[in-house]
Amino acid sequence: MKPSAFPRAASLLGAHVEGPYLASSKRGAHNAALFAEPSVLPGSIYGSSNLANIKLATVAPELPSSTPLISALAAQDIRVSLGHSNATYDQGVAALNAGATALTHTLNAMTPFHHREPGLAGLVTLPPSGDTKAPYYSLIADGHHLHPSVVSMLFRANPSKAILISDSVELYGLPDGVHPGHTQIPHPQRKQGTRATIEGTDTLVGGCTSLQESVQNLMKWTGCGVAEAVRCVTENVADLMGVADRGKLEAGRRADFVVLEEDGQLRETWVGGVKVWERPEED
Numbered sequence: 512m513k514p515s516a517f518p519r520a521a522s523l524l525g526a527h528v529e530g531p532y533l534a535s536s537k538r539g540a541h542n543a544a545l546f547a548e549p550s551v552l553p554g555s556i557y558g559s560s561n562l563a564n565i566k567l568a569t570v571a572p573e574l575p576s577s578t579p580l581i582s583a584l585a586a587q588d589i590r591v592s593l594g595h596s597n598a599t600y601d602q603g604v605a606a607l608n609a610g611a612t613a614l615t616h617t618l619n620a621m622t623p624f625h626h627r628e629p630g631l632a633g634l635v636t637l638p639p640s641g642d643t644k645a646p647y648y649s650l651i652a653d654g655h656h657l658h659p660s661v662v663s664m665l666f667r668a669n670p671s672k673a674i675l676i677s678d679s680v681e682l683y684g685l686p687d688g689v690h691p692g693h694t695q696i697p698h699p700q701r702k703q704g705t706r707a708t709i710e711g712t713d714t715l716v717g718g719c720t721s722l723q724e725s726v727q728n729l730m731k732w733t734g735c736g737v738a739e740a741v742r743c744v745t746e747n748v749a750d751l752m753g754v755a756d757r758g759k760l761e762a763g764r765r766a767d768f769v770v771l772e773e774d775g776q777l778r779e780t781w782v783g784g785v786k787v788w789e790r791p792e793e794d
Contacts, residue, residue: 513525513564514564517782518782518783518785519782519785519787520782520787521767521782522757522767524566524752524754525564525565525566525567526564526565526566526567527565527566527567527568527569528557528565528567528568528569529541529569529594529595529615530545530546530569530595531545531546531547531556532546532547532548532549532568532569532570532571532574532577532580533546533569533570533571533594533595533596534571534573534574534595534596534597536597537571537595537596537597537620537621538595538620539595539619539620539714539715540696540698540709540714540715540716540717541595541695541696542694542695542696542697545694545695548574548575548576549570549574549575549576549577549579549580550575550576550580553565553568553580553583553584562587562589565589566589566590566752567589567590567591567592567613567752568584568589568590568591568592569591569592569593569594569595569615570584570591570592570593570594570606570611571593571594571595571596571597571598572593572596572598572602572603572605572606572611573596573597573598573599573602577606578605578606578609579609581606581609581610581611582609582610584610585609585610585611585612586610588753590612590613590751590752590753591606591610591611591612591613592611592612592613592614592615592646592649593606593611593613593614593615593631593646594614594615594616594620594621594631595615595620595621596620596621596622596631597621597622598622598630598631599622599628599630600628600629600630600631600633600634603630603631603633603634604634604643607634607637607643607644607646608642608643611646612644612646612647612751613646613647613648613649613674613751614631614632614634614635614646614647614648614649615649616649616650616651616656616676616678617631617632617635617648617649617650617665618632618657618661618665619651619656619657619715632648632665634646634648635648635665635668635669635672636668636669645669645672646672647672647673647674647747647750647751648665648669648672648673648674649674649675649676650662650665650666650673650674650675650676650743651675651676651677651678651718651725652675652720652725652728652729652732653677653678653705653718653720653724653725653728654705654720654728655705655706655715655718656678656715656718659728659731659732660732662728662729662732662733663732663733666729666733666735666743667733670735670739670742670743671742671747672747673743673747674743674744674747674748674751675722675725675726675729675740675743675744676722676725677718677720677721677722677725678717678718678720679717679718679719679720679721680700680707680716680717680718680719682700682702682707682716682717682719683718683719683721684719685702686702687702687703687704688701688702689701689702689710690702696709696716698710700716702719704719705718705719705720705724706718706719707719722744723775723776723777725744726740726741726743726744726771726775727740727774727775727776729743730774730775737771737773737774737775740775741771745758745759746758746759765783765784766781766783766784767781767782767783768781769781776790777790778790
């Protein structure tokens with residue numbers, strides 16, 4: 512996952528390591544046998560030479576010694592996102608104060624939102640004037656991971672911090688049916704349409720939905736415009752990651768952009784100011 516640029520495709524800015532500092536009780540489809548306590552140094556997990564390639568790490572903040580781990584990662588310019596966690600709201604606040612800045616697939620593999628104990632999801636409404644800043648938070652808008660009304664509620668809570676992710680897995684584009692697992696997901700996986708689960712269970716492995724479909728879903732479910740939805744896959748992402756040379760249509764930034772119809776349908780893709788794809792004209 513070394514950062515790499517591709518002339519006709521999206522650049523790879525680095526790796527998101529979703530583990531191994533996760534809570535076993537919120538493992539989702541992950542292999543909990545690969546998890547580690549935060550006291551185990553990141554260099555011994557990922558390899559010291561690879562740390563520079565890691566740009567985002569998901570950590571469960573309720574684990575012992577998670578606070579010094581979060582601070583250490585943030586000091587190395589690695590963004591820390593909270594997820595696969597049973598953490599309380601207060602534990603989330605402590606993690607933000609230690610240097611965390613995001614939530615991973617909000618409400619999925621996470622403490623449920625409750626009216627007296629909001630959990631990590633409650634952090635999205637932290638006031639902008641407070642000492643603890645509200646995190647950026649990713650949402651899976653595929654209709655399987657979150658109910659459309661929940662996506663709408665979370666998006667409206669803080670649109671400038673909302674980030675859409677596809678959560679698409681390797682089953683995307685494969686035929687429906689049962690497919691083998693692997694080291695990370697040691698179970699057979701069933702694909703049915705855009706839904707991927709561990710065979711014989713309702714446990715979601717991931718999704719098989721594109722970001723374009725997610726943008727269109729957000730527009731449909733919230734009533735927001737295309738610009739508001741697109742912000743969740745461009746500007747907000749760049750702001751979270753501290754990327755100053757792309758992600759916005761501004762003078763001096765890379766001309767990486769797409770041209771969309773009013774309904775979110777993709778018309779053109781541009782990379783570095785060069786058109787690399789155009790939707791064929793319909794007969």
